[in-house]
Amino acid sequence: MRRREFLSLAAASLATPALNISRAWAAEPGAPLLIPEVMDIAPGAGNALDARRGTRDFIAGAASETWGYSQEYLGPLLRFRRGRIANISVTNRLDEPITAHWHGMHVPGYLDGGPQLAFGPGETWAPELPIDHPAATLFYHSHIHGRTGPQVYRGLAGMIIIDDPGIKDPLPHDYGVNDFPLIVQDRRFDRSGRMIYGLGMMDRMHGFRGDQILVNGVVRPKLTVPAGLVRLRILNASNARVYDFRFTDGRQFHQVASDGGLLDRPLAMASLQLDGAERAEIVVDFSDRSPVSLVSRDIRMGGMMNGGMMGDWGGSMMMGDRGMMGDRGRMGDRGMMGMGGNSGTPLEIMSFDVGEASPAGPTRLPTSLPSDAPALGDPVRRRDFTLNMHTRGMMRGGMMGGDGQMMGINGEPYVMDRIDETIRAGETELWRINTDMMMRHTFHVHGTSFRVVRQNGRPVDSARIGWKDVVRVQGPTEILLRFDKLASEETPFMYHCHILEHEDVGMMGQFTVT
Ligand code: C2O
Ligand code: CU
Numbered sequence: 263m264r265r266r267e268f269l270s271l272a273a274a275s276l277a278t279p280a281l282n283i284s285r286a287w288a289a290e291p292g293a294p295l296l297i298p299e300v301m302d303i304a305p306g307a308g309n310a311l312d313a314r315r316g317t318r319d320f321i322a323g324a325a326s327e328t329w330g331y332s333q334e335y336l337g338p339l340l341r342f343r344r345g346r347i348a349n350i351s352v353t354n355r356l357d358e359p360i361t362a363h364w365h366g367m368h369v370p371g372y373l374d375g376g377p378q379l380a381f382g383p384g385e386t387w388a389p390e391l392p393i394d395h396p397a398a399t400l401f402y403h404s405h406i407h408g409r410t411g412p413q414v415y416r417g418l419a420g421m422i423i424i425d426d427p428g429i430k431d432p433l434p435h436d437y438g439v440n441d442f443p444l445i446v447q448d449r450r451f452d453r454s455g456r457m458i459y460g461l462g463m464m465d466r467m468h469g470f471r472g473d474q475i476l477v478n479g480v481v482r483p484k485l486t487v488p489a490g491l492v493r494l495r496i497l498n499a500s501n502a503r504v505y506d507f508r509f510t511d512g513r514q515f516h517q518v519a520s521d522g523g524l525l526d527r528p529l530a531m532a533s534l535q536l537d538g539a540e541r542a543e544i545v546v547d548f549s550d551r552s553p554v555s556l557v558s559r560d561i562r563m564g565g566m567m568n569g570g571m572m573g574d575w576g577g578s579m580m581m582g583d584r585g586m587m588g589d590r591g592r593m594g595d596r597g598m599m600g601m602g603g604n605s606g607t608p609l610e611i612m613s614f615d616v617g618e619a620s621p622a623g624p625t626r627l628p629t630s631l632p633s634d635a636p637a638l639g640d641p642v643r644r645r646d647f648t649l650n651m652h653t654r655g656m657m658r659g660g661m662m663g664g665d666g667q668m669m670g671i672n673g674e675p676y677v678m679d680r681i682d683e684t685i686r687a688g689e690t691e692l693w694r695i696n697t698d699m700m701m702r703h704t705f706h707v708h709g710t711s712f713r714v715v716r717q718n719g720r721p722v723d724s725a726r727i728g729w730k731d732v733v734r735v736q737g738p739t740e741i742l743l744r745f746d747k748l749a750s751e752e753t754p755f756m757y758h759c760h761i762l763e764h765e766d767v768g769m770m771g772q773f774t775v776t
């Protein structure tokens with residue numbers, strides 16, 4: 263692809279109409295945060311999810327058409343207990359095939375809910391899930407090949423909490439009282455206030471970005487928290503947007519868990535960056551009783567057009583020792599500046615009011631946490647993956663057009679009946695992931711969690727990153743992983759970019775574990 267094509271694409275996407283109407287209602291104070299109902303997944307019957315249509319007035323007076331699992335939009339909070347078998351049945355009451363993927367959960371391929379496990383209108387999928395995963399905050403969502411972006415956008419997504427009866431949770435854990443799920447998504451609305459999903463050139467290239475932020479399906483909500491320690495389980499369930507969360511008063515908070523479970527110890531920080539599908543649990547001290555807002559800087563996605571070719575931040579590509587967090591997001595901002603992008607104003611995510619102190623719950627953070635990630639040892643094999651912004655498929659199908667497979671991994675767009683890798687269970691491997699065209703992506707692996715060991719040439723302190731299943735990739739990234747769950751050719755595991763618009767056009771591969 264030539265430089266001129268890229269630049270004209272950029273010009274086209276900058277002409278995308280600004281959403282004037284949204285400015286008007288964006289100024290109104292937030293509605294109360296909705297707290298998803300809990301579905302306690304116990305053995306035996308009764309755990310039924312219905313994927314169905316609904317409507318939701320995200321903006322007063324404008325009904326948007328939505329989808330949800332047993333709700334009008336999103337799904338209930340699924341609560342699983344480690345060591346149990348969970349029976350759950352999902353019925354498709356929509357008019358196209360869907361799946362239910364338990365993102366991050368360690369289950370064998372035939373239970374994973376990947377693209378091969380699609381079920382059509384009127385059909386029910388009823389897996390029996392052996393819960394063999396440390397205490398963690400996970401994600402569930404539909405995973406239909408080619409349509410994951412629009413289906414998740416409509417609402418086929420939710421949060422999972424895994425409880426481990428074998429540990430004593432030293433953190434706030436009274437759901438809806440001092441322990442809150444925050445499912446963060448960005449959405450776009452048309453002039454009448456209805457939610458829309460349409461992909462302009464920039465969306466196709468960088469993934470969809472909306473200009474309004476929803477938490478648990480409410481635009482910029484307000485939450486009243488007790489005066490004291492509060493746990494927030496943050497899931498970036500956006501199709502592509504990266505957040506850099508911080509509080510308006512700059513207060514410190516502690517991260518206590520990442521994707522796959524608890525960290526070794528609470529980690530103090532003032533900002534937290536999450537790419538798509540990443541999770542973080544944080545504990546915030548509200549005992550000073552001052553109201554505060556959670557905001558995010560507007561992080562751009564980098565890429566040749568934004569940075570490399572414009573030449574204003576080439577050197578900063580190599581920054582980011584911390585890998586997952588810290589201030590490396592700054593590079594993305596600078597990328598868009600040259601293109602006239604707006605990156606200065608923080609986006610408001612939600613606001614907090616502080617009520618009475620809660621009668622129960624810990625008043626101090628522990629110095630260490632009962633984290634439970636295995637030691638992986640030394641790798642016996644290495645594999646290399648390059649995330650490609652264009653492949654031969656794209657050349658055939660033409661620039662970004664149509665629904666064809668254009669992006670890929672290692673030069674090939676995803677093909678459902680091709681197995682890309684065969685992996686032996688129980689063997690630790692080192693995977694090296696890189697990108698072409700300096701674009702920022704993520705890399706997600708099904709069936710296990712991993713350690714991030716090096717990013718952009720620097721070692722990563724894994725105690726600070728924790729046990730992951732998604733990692734940001736913008737330069738060489740090395741992860742250490744081992745698979746204990748099996749996956750066959752019929753129901754393989756996936757690895758893919760979790761920018762859903764990239765995954766949908768082929769930035770995905772699949773593998774067996776035998
Ligand atoms: Cu969140 Cu392959 O998925
Ligand atoms: Cu997944």
Ligand code: CU
Binds near residue numbers: 649704
């Ligand atoms: Cu990507």
